[in-house]
Amino acid sequence: MNANVPSSTSHYPTAPTAQRDVTHTLSVLVDNEPGVLARVIGLFSGRGYNIESLTVSETEHAKHLSLITVVTTGTPMVIEQIKNQLDRLVPVHRVVDMTLSGRSIERELAMVKVRGKGDNRVEALRLADAFRARVIDATTESFVFEITGKSDKIEQFVALMLPLGLVEVSRTGIAAIARGPEGM
Amino acid sequence: MTREMTGAEMVIQAMADQGVKHLFGYPGGAVLPIYDAIFAQKEVQHILVRHEQGAVHAAEGYARSTGKVGCVLVTSGPGATNAVTGLTDALCDSIPLVCITGQVPTHLIGNDAFQECDTVGITRPCTKHNYLVKRIEDLPRILHEAFHIASSGRPGPVVVDIPKDIQFAKGVYSKPKEFPHTGYKPKLKGDLEAIKAAVELMTHAKRPLFYTGGGVINSGKNASALLRELVKLTGFPITSTLMGLGAFPAADPQWMGMLGMHGTLEANMAMHDCDVMVCIGARFDDRITGRVDAFSPGSKKIHVDIDASSINKNIKVDIPIVGDCAHVLEDMVRLWRTQAKQADKKSMGDWWKQIDKWRARKSLAYRASNEVIKPQYAIQRLYELTKDKDTYITTEVGQHQMWAAQFYHFQEPNRWMTSGGLGTMGYGLPASVGVQLAHPKSLVIDIAGEASVQMTMQELSTAVQYRLPIKIFILNNGYMGMVRQWQELLHGSRYSESYSEALPDFVKLAEAMHAVGIRCEKPGDLDHAIKDMIAVDRPVLFDCVVDKVENCFPMIPSGKAHNEMILGDSGVSLDDAITEEGKMLV
Known part of the structure; x- marks a missing residue:
């Protein structure tokens, strides 16, 4: 029997489950106007899409443009829907699938606060050096590290800090840009 | 200035x-x-x-x-x-x-x-x-x-x-000359390579059909004209969604009637069995597709839509074409003409024979009565008595809406106003006010149900104030009919809150609102009453008392595929109809 046999009380077919979820990073160039972020977020929540990471900032002040980088998961069909739905919003200029283009760089910045004394403190500093994290604040019993890199590098660093006295982490979310001379 | x-x-x-x-x-x-x-x-x-x-x-x-x-x-x-x-x-x-x-x-x-x-x-x-x-x-x-x-x-x-x-x-x-929105540029022309591929696919089709929707109407009268031309050129059968009725004339022999949940047997069976589906300005909505994983399993699909997000949303298609219907249809007609395309005569003949077999099942048939007015009969008489006039139809939402779609036949676009996507009860009466205002000399009829019409009843005052002679034709069965039908079908006939209790006397109500009220209860009186309604140059509330328990058929039941429709047959109870093999077609 087909696993998708619908229940007898609803006309609506059950959700198809054949496709696997994939993660994509989308760069969305938008007019920098009030409410544009609400439109994008409202689209995701209203249609039941996922947001893994979201960064927004004005990129070209003179042109009133902002860049939204959003990391999302879904089946390939849903990812295509997300791109088309985003593209349909009036203030959206362009939607580029950074994952699909395959030639993009993704970076994230995190600030990591670690509290400890003695060996733990030395070890935290040593690991920070290995990860090229900078100390941007220090007291006699704590450090704040600034680390930049791919998300998995940051996650690895945070995991290492956990037993050494991790207090809190503040991450920016992912920013992405395409390699090579062409703009989006 | x-x-x-x-x-x-x-x-x-x-x-x-x-x-x-x-x-x-x-x-x-x-x-x-x-x-x-x-x-x-x-x-x-x-x-x-x-x-x-x-x-x-x-x-x-x-x-x-x-x-x-x-x-x-x-x-x-x-x-x-x-x-x-x-x-x-x-x-x-x-x-x-x-x-x-x-x-x-x-x-x-x-x-x-x-x-x-x-x-x-x-x-x-x-x-x-x-x-x-x-x-x-x-x-x-x-x-x-x-x-x-x-x-x-x-x-x-x-x-x-x-x-x-x-x-x-x-x-x-001052009126601006252009708009700075660089992000908003709807694409009108379709990709020519994709259109060529679509025409090529259509040429070699053995069991093709057109499945069209409201996009053709929205694209303008020219789109409807081009659609008619292409359908004639190709000789393919055509069906349409609720929203698309009128883009292709219902009187034409290539017309199969509406498709979907309450569509005709021939339209739905053809959708299921076709090998090439040409979808123009429709969006594979769940009321059309039924069970998605059993939707038209053997066909290659062409989808023309101005909205890229409508494509591959519910159903994966083979040739997507993003563009305005009229523009794409123009290219299709031109390519078909210049390349002197011809569909394979033999397989087209076989395909039409099959369609005629399905047609012979007369899926819209209902059991006539001399005692009570059957709602289908009421719409049929309304159609016969108004088809030669300059008529516009609006509807509310429910059984009456589906019967109107099945039994009122549209020959021209923009004549049919119904709430398709949202399914808004109370849409038809105010909509008819707008239609009558735009077309003061035309006959504007709101085909309504007694439950729906009460949702926006007060707009009758608007019609009276502006002397808009709208005709509100209520199929009054004393129930929220479609709710009652689903309760009968899916909830063991437990009619929870679907009975129209304490109904107003519509004739007196009309009079109180300075409109004209007409009531009709017998099939024999119907023609005369409808003629009276048409003759009045004022807003009319027509209370057409119909069979209380009539159901709307055919119907694709819960989560079934197109080839699993049930047909109406008053001799058999619905429960039996669902399980009994004989009522399940093919």
Whole structure:
């Protein structure tokens, strides 16, 4: 029997489950106007899409443009829907699938606060050096590290800090840009 | 022209410059300056409705029957929230509207002021686009941009929220020549390579069909003409969604009737068995596809749609073409002609033979009666007695709507106004007000149910006030018929709250509202009563008392595929119909 046999009380077919979820990073160039972020977020929540990471900032002040980088998961069909739905919003200029283009760089910045004394403190500093994290604040019993890199590098660093006295982490979310001379 | 005026005057001036003749609205504190501007001019006529939802539906009817943008003016707070149902309806059915909402003065926004609501927040997901105007300098551009966005691409409703201080503020008005929105450029022409591939696929089809929708209507009369040409050239059968009725004439032998949940057997079976499906301006909605994983399993699918997000949303297609229906159809017709294409005669002959077999099942047949008026019979008589007139039909939502779609046959586009996507009960009466206003000499009929019509009943006063002789033809079965049908089918005939208790006497109600009331209870009296209704040059409330327990067939039952329809047969109870093999076709 087909696993998708619908229940007898609803006309609506059950959700198809054949496709696997994939993660994509989308760069969305938008007019920098009030409410544009609400439109994008409202689209995701209203249609039941996922947001893994979201960064927004004005990129070209003179042109009133902002860049939204959003990391999302879904089946390939849903990812295509997300791109088309985003593209349909009036203030959206362009939607580029950074994952699909395959030639993009993704970076994230995190600030990591670690509290400890003695060996733990030395070890935290040593690991920070290995990860090229900078100390941007220090007291006699704590450090704040600034680390930049791919998300998995940051996650690895945070995991290492956990037993050494991790207090809190503040991450920016992912920013992405395409390699090579062409703009989006 | 460029001159200084107030924001309120700009609103009306922009409408006049856009060629707007009628504006549907309801006044209130936050739009009084605009009502002052209306008072001072004659170009734009204001139509006073009785509820803001009615204003939006009337504007929808106006827009759909004319192809123009419908205009609405409502106040802040409750005015805006009452309009939300209509806006959502217009978004679902792609109807071009511009809705001006008043807002509390700029300095009070966010203050929980009297009649304040977050209009742009509330209407963001139910409009194509919306604006909150914060500077008088932006107002002329935004007003014209709103019309541009509403009517271009895939049409939809646009809200412009204008705080009261902006309405009073003075500024320089001029009609902008172009729009700075670089992100908004709807694609009209389809990709020629894809169109060539589609035509090639169609040429070699053995069991092809056209499946068309509201996109063809929205694309303009030319799109309907091109569709007719292409269907004639190819010789393919054609079916249409509820929204697309009229784009292709129902009298034509290639017409298979509507498809979907209450579509004809031949249309749904052909959808299931076809090898090439040419979808033009339709969106594979769940009422069309039934069970998705069993939807037309053996076909290659071509999908033409102006909205890229409609493509591959529910059903994966083989040749997607993003573009306006008329443009793409023009290319298809030209390619078919210049390459002297011809579909394979033998397989087309076999395909038509198969379709004729399905047709022979007469899936719309019902058991006639001399005792009670069958609702299907009522629509058939209404059709026969009005088909030679200049007639426009609107509907509410429910069984009567499906019977109207099945038994009222449309030969031209823009003649059929129904709430398809949202399924809004109460749509038809106010919509008919809008249609009648746009076509004062035509016969405008709202085919209604006694439950639906009570949702927006008060708009009958609007019709009376403006002397709009709309005809409200109520199929009164004393039930929310479609709810009752589903309860019978899926909930063990437990008719929970679906009985129309304490119904008004519609004849007296009509008289109390200065309209004309007619009641008809016997099949033998029906023709005469309908003729009386048509002859009256005033609004008529026609209470057509019909069979209480008639169900709407055919029907694709719960989560079934197209080839698992059930047909109506009054001899067999519905429970048996669902399980009994003999009632399950093929």
